[in-house]
């Protein structure tokens with residue numbers, strides 16, 4: 001795990017404090033969407049389909065900071081839309097950093113290099129760059145050629161100026177595990193601090209509905225992707241969440257862990273589903289029927305969902321709040337992840353002799369981890 005020690009300490013003390021206070025539902029990551037418009041139009045995006053009058057709107061810095069104060073989560077993720085298109089994004093970030101929030105500004109990087117002078121390097125600020133795979137796959141996912149090269153140049157520029165940089169990658173049906181493993185090596189060589197991975201969620205509004213992963217497909221894919229992951233790969237995610245993605249540790253969704261605030265207010269119940277809005281965080285926590293969500297609830301829209309925003313807070317709570325989660329984390333950190341894979345089958349698949357499941361179809365997608 002490549003999360004800074006100070007962030008880990010902040011999160012651990014926050015979770016333990018909630019546990020000691022007997023509070024079971026608490027926010028960990030505020031998903032702050034200060035606008036919905038974007039300078040790309042990815043086929044798997046569920047955020048840019050609003051009418052023009054909504055896409056034109058920006059949340060004011062005052063509203064953003066008030067939301068952060070109301071919610072109190074130690075981490076703030078800023079997805080969108082493309083946050084760097086917000087005319088006051090620097091004020092929003094500065095206000096959050098001043099509050100000692102760990103900020104992950106999610107960006108497709110088209111405007112990142114030009115925007116760097118507006119920000120100051122800080123342990124509280126990381127740019128989380130949307131990178132959905134190697135050049136060919138990424139440009140296909142974002143539906144525009146040349147975006148991968150721009151993002152690589154921006155990552156180098158940000159690192160050269162001393163900024164923290166992470167990547168976030170969404171995987172869809174058709175992702176090639178071997179090519180993705182090469183991509184992880186490329187990202188680490190670029191000097192990113194850590195990577196985030198997540199399966200895509202099947203947004204009803206996304207134009208491409210054909211390549212979202214079912215739960216079994218997700219665990220198969222991530223087992224192949226993360227099998228015997230070399231130590232040089234740093235993930236900005238908990239070991240338990242990565243184990244969950246491989247079907248090796250069970251987690252139930254805790255949607256209140258990543259509450260979403262945007263131009264409509266607080267979104268019920270999570271970043272992915274939209275079942276109405278309330279105007280205060282207190283109302284969100286008190287008026288949402290939380291039991292209706294998550295796989296065990298039987299809600300059909302939650303059955304295949306294994307995405308970061310619903311399950312990473314569960315992984316953090318399990319790591320710092322349960323003996324089982326803590327011991328599993330310690331085991332994985334010390335000895336690596338256990339493997340469930342049929343090794344000969346993987347070797348053949350890797351050698352291209354038999355196609356592993358889900359390989360060979362085109363893919364398209366967008367981001368959805370701490371970010372989009």
Ligand code: SF4
Pocket residue numbers: 253254255269270271272273293294295301302303305306307309310311
């Ligand atoms: S399982 Fe997924 S879709 Fe369902 S509430 Fe959790 S995050 Fe939202």
Ligand code: SF4
Pocket residue numbers: 038039040041042044045046047048080081082108130142365366367372
């Ligand atoms: S996924 Fe992100 S980069 Fe792509 S269109 Fe949506 S907001 Fe823009």
